[in-house]
Amino acid sequence: MxxxxxxxxxxxxxxxxxxxxxxxxxxxxxxxxxxxxxxxxxxxxxxxxxxNPKTLAKELKATALIEQAHEEFSLGKLFHAFFTAASLGFFNLVLLAGPFFAIVGLMLGLYAVALAFLGSPLVFFYMNGFPTTGSDVLQFVLALLLSGVGYFLGRGLIWVTKWMYKWVLKYLAYNVKLVKGNTNNEA
Structure with a gap:
């Protein structure tokens, strides 16, 4: 050629x-x-x-997409960078897919828990109406406390999501360098 x-x-x-x-x-x-x-x-x-120009282009695309996702916080760009990096080879897919989908599943589950906790007073009102007895008031107060836990869990998850986003980008960058055979530089 x-x-x-x-x-x-x-x-x-x-x-x-x-x-x-x-x-x-x-x-x-x-x-x-x-x-x-x-x-x-x-x-x-x-x-x-x-x-091979095809393999080289995949590596260059993955690197460019990782840089774009690093410059602008976007889950869409992160997923695009992930799938491009994973397409570099079967071994690369195996190295990336397990940890990535485990993290995504864990984060989605924790967000669902935070939303459920946050919405617990609404569920209480839907199920029981306005609290009239002592036990209803106690249950409502517990629902409010649970809602507070959901709020703080959600706030913490937002921080953790931003941190994990940056960590995943570093891992993808390292993985692309590993495929290229260039791991001397820090990801």
Missing amino acids: NKDNFLKALEAELRGIDGDERNEILAEYREHFEIACAEGRDEAGVALALG
């Missing part, structure tokens, strides 16, 4: 990446070819050393 074929294949595989960023990536790989050819290496050898 020569320089032109490599760059065309890489450009085709980089669909979905912002045009400026795609042009920047392509310019960087053109420069790889120019430097190598100036050193006397042939284009086919350089293309072979750079790797």
